[in-house]
Amino acid sequence: xxxxxxxxxxxxxxxxxxxxxxxxxxxxxxxxxxxxxxxxxxxxxxxxxxxxxxxxxxxxxxxxxxxxxxxxxxxxxxxxxxxxxxxxxxxxxxxxxxxxxxxxxxxxxxxxxxxxxxxxxxxxxxxxxxxxxxxxxxxxxxxxxxxxxxxxxxxxxxxxxxxxxxxxxxxxxxxxxxxxxxxxxxxxxxxxxxxxxxxxxxxxxxxxxxxxxxxxxxxxxxxxxxxxxxxxxxxxxxxxxxxxxxxxxxxxxxxxxxxxxxxxxxxxxxxxxxxxxxxxxxxxxxxxxxxxxxxxxxxxxxxxxxxxxxxxxxxxxxxxxxxxxxxxxxxxxxxxxxxxxxxxxxxxxxxxxxxxxxxxxxxxxxxxxxxxxxxxxxxxxxxxxxxxxxxxxxxxxxxxxxxxxxxxxxxxxxxxxxxxxxxxxxxxxxxxxxxxxxxxxxxxxxxxxxxxxxxxxxxxxxxxxxxxxxxxxxxxxxxxxxxxxxxxxxxxxxxxxxxxxxxxxxxxxxxxxxxxxxxxxxxxxxxxxxxxxxxxxxxxxxxxxxxxxxxxx
Numbered sequence: 136x137x138x139x140x141x142x143x144x145x146x147x148x149x150x151x152x153x154x155x156x157x158x159x160x161x162x163x164x165x166x167x168x169x170x171x172x173x174x175x176x177x178x179x180x181x182x183x184x185x186x187x188x189x190x191x192x193x194x195x196x197x198x199x200x201x202x203x204x205x206x207x208x209x210x211x212x213x214x215x216x217x218x219x220x221x222x223x224x225x226x227x228x229x230x231x232x233x234x235x236x237x238x239x240x241x242x243x244x245x246x247x248x249x250x251x252x253x254x255x256x257x258x259x260x261x262x263x264x265x266x267x268x269x270x271x272x273x274x275x276x277x278x279x280x281x282x283x284x285x286x287x288x289x290x291x292x293x294x295x296x297x298x299x300x301x302x303x304x305x306x307x308x309x310x311x312x313x314x315x316x317x318x319x320x321x322x323x324x325x326x327x328x329x330x331x332x333x334x335x336x337x338x339x340x341x342x343x344x345x346x347x348x349x350x351x352x353x354x355x356x357x358x359x360x361x362x363x364x365x366x367x368x369x370x371x372x373x374x375x376x377x378x379x380x381x382x383x384x385x386x387x388x389x390x391x392x393x394x395x396x397x398x399x400x401x402x403x404x405x406x407x408x409x410x411x412x413x414x415x416x417x418x419x420x421x422x423x424x425x426x427x428x429x430x431x432x433x434x435x436x437x438x439x440x441x442x443x444x445x446x447x448x449x450x451x452x453x454x455x456x457x458x459x460x461x462x463x464x465x466x467x468x469x470x471x472x473x474x475x476x477x478x479x480x481x482x483x484x485x486x487x488x489x490x491x492x493x494x495x496x497x498x499x500x501x502x503x504x505x506x507x508x509x510x511x512x513x514x515x516x517x518x519x520x521x522x523x524x525x526x527x528x529x530x531x532x533x534x535x536x537x538x539x540x541x542x543x544x545x546x547x548x549x550x551x552x553x554x555x556x557x558x559x560x561x562x563x564x565x566x567x568x569x570x571x572x573x574x575x576x577x578x579x580x581x582x583x584x585x586x587x588x589x590x591x592x593x594x595x596x597x598x599x600x601x602x603x604x605x606x607x608x609x610x611x612x613x614x615x616x617x618x619x620x621x622x623x624x625x626x627x628x629x630x631x632x633x634x635x636x637x638x639x640x641x642x643x644x645x646x647x648x649x650x651x652x653x654x655x656x657x658x659x660x661x662x663x664x665x666x667x668x669x670x671x672x673x674x675x676x677x678x679x680x681x682x683x684x685x686x687x688x
Contacts, residue, residue: 155462157371163517164389164394164401166197166401167196167197167223167401167403168200168223168342168382169402169403170202170287170311170313170342170346171344173201173213173227174630175209176206177633178362179358180345181352182347184201184210185213189347190348192217194384195385197223197404198224198225198407199213200225201213202228205228205230207479207666208562209631210411211670211671211674211675212523212671214412223407225407226499227239227242228254228408232274233269234271236293236300236301237286238285240286241284242282243281243282243283245321245589248414248650249411250278250280250281250282250650253647254274256653256655257649258273259654264656264657265487267319274303279304283406284300285339286308286311292330294330297334308509310327311338311341312324312340312341312396313342314340314392315379317379320391324591337399339400339593340400340401341382342382345381346380347382347645349379350543352375352378357376357576357623359375360579414651414677416644416677418471418645418678419643422474422475423471430461432474432552433461433470433501436477436505437457437504440458444597451493452513453513456512456513457500457504469531469678472533473505475508477507479548480535482545483508483545485504488542489538491685492509495531496522496533497512499522500519502522530673532676535682537682542684545682546641547661550661557644557647557686558642558644559642559643559648560636560665561665561667562633562634562664562668563668563670564631565631566631568628569628571632572628574591575622576624580616582616590620593607598651634655634666636657636658639681639683640679640682641679641682642672642678643680652665652667652669
């Protein structure tokens, strides 16, 4: 038929298509996906947080929970992607205890988020970098009264597991029913319904999602092979049995799950009333002496600096610039940030550690007066708005270089002054580039090491010249194998591989840092990092202090 579209095999005129689709959606039970891993569960999830949010919106989900394993690394990206959409984003995490018990925790409030973040920190700080370790005793000792719990039963449901979880989260525990078309769904549903009735625990639908669309299954298996150090041919039962662990349409879900279980998922989502926009960051207060406010103490230090920088008296231009800058800093409430950087610089100079502020901070008269920078911006006609502007609504960025051989003294001073519970380095997310993706995918496909080396050396770092039609001399691969490699590499490029530490960006808080963002061990001894990188911090309006190194000093 001409000029028609099909909805569920029914051909209709285009002018009625949208109305019929809306009617169909309204007739379906609401659904919220409560168990979803992004690619920030490294080498497990096969879709980015942004892709998951976009697909959940397209499918008209009530809500989506990003529940990366013992991690909140990807939630800021999901939050930014969901800001201007009707999707209700939930913040959660999945945990696997040392005895194999699996569950998801969802934050229902700001306090619940702090409890969740702190539990992640305990697990990560108790293990080597990139791992975590939690057992029942450790979980039992935590207050989780503002978190909701979903028990994730294994192939054979263990009643004792869910009873223990329900005791930890009384009145806030559900049994997650995940029907993934693996041959025993009807029997599994009946068994879990009987268990829920026996223990008086509610059931909810869940999807165990690891990808936003089924076409990512090949990539998912490739990530599994990379993680396990095997080829795809060697995966066996570790490979995905099908493509069901994606964000499925509500029509499909309605055919698989009882409507009550789907509706329960939306009910759980409605109990969660937390957004990352609620996070408020406070700098340490101990830098302000008694009798002063942050503003008055910053003014006092600035005036001392004026007398040192201009012993014969400042010009009217300098005084005008100082008043302008102090007023804007007070309006934007960044006084503690300047005081924190000043304190670090004072410490370094008291130990004769050479240091120098650089970048846009050199545009600030306040930074010059505090001794952070050495350039008089009034004399050089520099523009302060390049450093700090209300219209840009971006936090200031003060980069301070310390002589590289003694920077560790400064880092350890920060840890000793504020404690590791209040100070940690920002993270850097190491992502796949062309060459690293080629090497890892080639290994998963069973391509010889020689061919992998030839291919990786044939492209630049960013893969701008990685083209499957390009002739690469010396390869012993079939065109089909090369095309498969090309497809997987193109998809994998940009995926996060693991967390590393920022070169020197410190986040320092007034209260426990672990209640703001999870903290974990870095590869270097005596270093800890948060699970967010600088872009995440900027997206939430949080500040970091850059303690950098420069050999020239």
